[in-house]
Amino acid sequence: MPPRSYLPDPVETEQVAGRKRGSTVDYVVQRVRDALLSGRLALGQRLIEADMTQELGVSRGPWREAMRRLEAEGVVELIPNRGALVRRLSRQDIIDRFRIRQSLEGLAASLAASRMAEPGQGERFRAALQLRDGMTAETAAPRVANFRLHRAIAEGAGNAQLLELITQLWGAELRGPEHATYWQASAAEHDRIIDAVLAGDAAAAEQAMRQHLGAVLDRLLAAPEAESPWSRRGL
Incomplete structure (x- = not known):
């Protein structure tokens, strides 16, 4: 039986072969972020170094450097003698993140809209969305469409530092x-x-x-505890 795959297939990324160390670390960071957003990794899940480095085809050095970066971003926790765990978020963590996201992603949407007059920008934005339909299907498609919408707008803003701040949240x-x-x-x-x-x-x-993110937060706060993205410990 093949080993369990924790990470989704890479989307719009290059192969690791021939990368410099820094770009390999970036690759690992992005793959772990994508795995969390896709549901392949759960809050509190342990990231087993031997399994992850084998699956990604990277050495322990870049893996550990990537984990330190993700710890600094609040994505993982590094536990002595246990390694990296996906960080559990409290209810207040989620509320705080959404308040910040309203400002940052609201700005990104404004900037993306202001660039629509640039040649080809509308076509690039539509291509980045890809999955405008299927948002009501009870499959992985709604999650993918949701992620692509937010990512397309963050990228469409044309501001690399704003994109980095948003993706960290x-x-x-x-x-x-x-x-x-x-x-x-x-x-x-x-x-x-x-x-x-x-x-x-x-x-x-x-x-x-801004209204969308406020409404999403309201729906999350009203959802049954089993469907909430935070941990019981944080309530």
Whole structure:
């Protein structure tokens, strides 16, 4: 039986072969972030070094450097004699992150909308979305579409430092609960954001994104505990 795969197939990334050390560390960091967002890694899950380095095809040095970076970002915890664990988030952690995300992703939506007049920018934005449909299906598709929407806007802002700050805030809450009602509400909100961005209406795009993230937080706070992205310990 082949070993369990913890990490999703890389999306829009290069192969590790021929990378410099720094880019290999970046590769590991991105793969772990993607695994958390896709649901392949759970809060509190131990990241077994031997398994992960074998799956990624990297050595222990870059792996450990990547774990130190993810610890600094609050994604993992490094426990003596146990290694790295995906950090558990408290209820207040989630609330605090959403408040910051409203400001940063609202700014990103505004900047993305303001760039729609640039040649080819609208086409690139549409291509980055890829999955505007399927947001109500009870499959992995809603999570993927959700992630691509937020990533497309963050990248569409054209500000590398803003993109880095935003991606550091994304965690398990970006996946959302596993039922259609949650995604139906998000899909309608996403449509308003997308329409405002494509129309080049910076003010409307920012407002739509801020309202969306506020509504998502409200839905998460109202969800049954079993569907919440935080740990019991943090309540």
